[in-house]
Amino acid sequence: MSGLDDLYRELILDHSRDPQGKGDPQAEAHSHHELNPSCGDEITMGATVDEDGAIASLHWEGQGCSISMASASVMSDLLAGASRDEALARIDEFREMLRSRGSVEPSERLEDAAAFQGVAKYVMRIKCAMLGWVALEACLMESAAT
Amino acid sequence: MSGLDDLYRELILDHSRDPQGKGDPQAEAHSHHELNPSCGDEITMGATVDEDGAIASLHWEGQGCSISMASASVMSDLLAGASRDEALARIDEFREMLRSRGSVEPSERLEDAAAFQGVAKYVMRIKCAMLGWVALEACLMESAAT
């Protein structure tokens, strides 16, 4: 697999062409906007956490490169329905994998999100892959505070 | 002669210890203050030009290194009584000698001021040697304009 194909795995290209979880973030209890100032990519993520602390609903909109769009899409599949604590733990794992420069193997719990492993070698793209995850993290923090 | 002895010739050290032409510059018709901001040396030169265009009287005060003081002193001896045009010509010759990096031999007309030839090799000291001469030049320009 060439470096590039390792970055743009089939799963990622598929998600970028047909992103999951799109919808009106403002309709959720909490929403948060994230911008990558270096390229203009942006995502607004919305989430509603139910009384048991589970993500009852999650929707986002945004524009950007295939990595940022696919990553938000895969995350939507993975974390919709998860408990707040579980979701935060997955976000941490995802971040750790990306920042490891390839030294950290993705945990099984990341499921399809493991496909973003190849991003770790492209320092300039880590921010793209994190965009949606960081936005959800902010929503969950806010929901915990209220 | 070592480089240093070529800079600090006996004549220069003598003049710096016993400077000529000192007196109240404000008592002259024209006076001008020159400062070397890099070291704080300063000279106020005063000159009175008579109706025939000759320097009837010339006095200065100031403080500074031996080069600047000796140079003002030697200039006083050389140019008191000279015509304005002659004086301006000598000032030009002196400047040219200093800026030549040693390539221009002093003209005989510079008399004792030729002793400053060694300064040409010390770029940092050219401004010191010029201080009094530049101040006189300004007085003469002013006298010509009035």
Add this chain to the structure above:
Amino acid sequence: MTTRSLGRLRRTDFPYYAAHPDAVYLDSGATSQRPETVISAETDFVGADYAAVHRGSSVATGEATWAFETARERVAAFIGAGERELVWTAGATDAINMIALGISDASLGLGSADLALSAGDEIVVTEAEHHANLIPWQRLAARTGAVLRHVAVDADGLWSLDGMRREVSPRTRLISFPHVSNVTGQIAPVADIVGLAAEVGALTVLDACQSVPHMPVDFSTLGVDFAAFSAHKMLGPTGIGALYGRAELLDVLPPARTGGSMITTVTMEHAEFLPAPNRFEAGTQPVSQAIGFGAAVDYLASLGMSDVRSHEEGIAEALVETVTRTPGVRLIGPAPGDERAAIASVIVDGVHAHDVGQFLDDRGVTIRTGHHCAQPLHRALGVPATVRASASVYTDLDDVARFGEALGEVRDYFGVTA
């Protein structure tokens, strides 16, 4: 192979190409490669005889001192300025800020009243500005109550003299504009705008970052009041740029940055400033960088800037030709056949600029993706980012061909139907 003769240039003059003879470097608009002479000018200077430049009498010292003192002369001569009209700055951004902050101080009464702006006075820029030639004027307007107006760009990202004419009025005090746009490659009609400014008595500021490295530029002939450019875009080091200003203006513009070496007399209450250029050069200067800058200008001058321009005209034509025949790729900026600098920014239908950039990078082609510090222009184009190829003296037709080849494969890779 280069398009037209740049006789004295050897790609191997550049350590980058010596190490990577096959590299396709098309990001000179962001920052350029440096010839070995520029690198060694600095290294030699900071090595064996570093301290000596300040004082001393050895032969080596004399040479280092001479190198430093003459660097300003050489850079000034290169852009048609007197020595007193060329100020060292940290870069072009710093230079533009120095003008804006100086006028701001003048407006607060800390310097020449002639330069002061009052509420309602107008500053005119273009919608094509690099942020460096936009935000400093926004801040100046906010400080003084002046109004910032702008000439809009069209669907191709171009602004026009007519548009400028509509924005300029007797209230206009300052017009700042890009000599060459870093996104579209559009070349400004400088003489016309200087004429327009003269009609209303406005100052002119030229953002010359993308012109000075690529064509003969003589600021005094052009007649602008101020100009700014950076060494790192013209084969020189980072950490240094230059502010050009007409001597009589520089002597009265208040220095925004104050400190050592720019003064005559300082008391605890008050400081008197030196004349230009030194009044703007507070503190220890980028000494070795100035020497590197001098070496960069020497290298360019040895090629001849007219030859550089005709070489790059050839590259520009080839870029336009290559891009316009690639399906699904839209070229912004001047129409094919029209004058432009050797800059080509494109939008690939269906593929985000970042993904295009990553693909080209994988094919060994270095270009730039993003808003290129020109968000308003990109907003007008309706895209957040473009893909920009930009050339310099060492760019050749093979570079363009390999760029074109890779660009042609992008949409297929990302599965976009043609």
Add this chain to the structure above:
Amino acid sequence: MTTRSLGRLRRTDFPYYAAHPDAVYLDSGATSQRPETVISAETDFVGADYAAVHRGSSVATGEATWAFETARERVAAFIGAGERELVWTAGATDAINMIALGISDASLGLGSADLALSAGDEIVVTEAEHHANLIPWQRLAARTGAVLRHVAVDADGLWSLDGMRREVSPRTRLISFPHVSNVTGQIAPVADIVGLAAEVGALTVLDACQSVPHMPVDFSTLGVDFAAFSAHKMLGPTGIGALYGRAELLDVLPPARTGGSMITTVTMEHAEFLPAPNRFEAGTQPVSQAIGFGAAVDYLASLGMSDVRSHEEGIAEALVETVTRTPGVRLIGPAPGDERAAIASVIVDGVHAHDVGQFLDDRGVTIRTGHHCAQPLHRALGVPATVRASASVYTDLDDVARFGEALGEVRDYFGVTA
């Protein structure tokens, strides 16, 4: 031979000494020599893989990118700052101006009202300031109507905590002072002044140009709000320095210099700025210089700053001892036996400082003569200029001995009777 062990230092690490093993360089207070590792860090970076730092995937690129990104971490760690608290600047002078201009903008309503100064507010500095830490505050006072007060120095050029206490009042909004005086070598009682500032709610700014290169310095432990220092005085390149600021202050201080790379969203009307440190880093940064700065800090850290300080304490003692036993030479600054940095400024009875300097230069001893950008201090001493010897890590006792020898011959050469 060094006074105390600086085990890892080899003079030949410095190309200057490799070329001139007998050089007596006592002008490190002005600018320092650089080890080969600093020079080659830059050269390696700008050579074969220059462009690559921005994007790309080769191993060399990865290393260059890593070098650039970690330089800030390393410089920040060196002075006890978080990464977000360390801003690259063009130098210390630029850093101090950035604070003063930022507060000026805040006072004009362009940013945090907390930082705004009003007419009658007071700024306190010392009479020992370098012009870089004086004129920017004069200008800020002039812009805002604030009053600039100062602590006077005594006949030896020293200022005191008591003196500072007399100038500080509830109207004091900012206290700026030199950690180490570049003329007297006096070391400030930082903790006491920070305490004094806290009592009245004033900000503190530390001019750390002459401390960071010579002793362990931890700004967060010291508790100052802002600090400034330059790379070229600490074995690093010219063209770069740093501003330290507590994160919560840097996030609200308006950026004086605006342009690319310091923004989030820009429209023609308005720009939003990034958080610190990037909000202060407009335009292309001194990239290779940052890498050189990182290498300089690595070199110093490998020596250990406590060991550097005790080495230089030995040099300071030797300087004081040598100077005080030379007839007709007056040492200014702290009394013999009192704490001082390895800086000794002297006045030679009957010989102008410039002439002393020329004589020493002829004997192969490089020192500095002049007002050292501290005219008010020299006015207080009653002389226009002094002769300054200043040390760094590579200075040894032989240097001091040869300086003493030459100094002993000066008056005789100029025919001054003892």
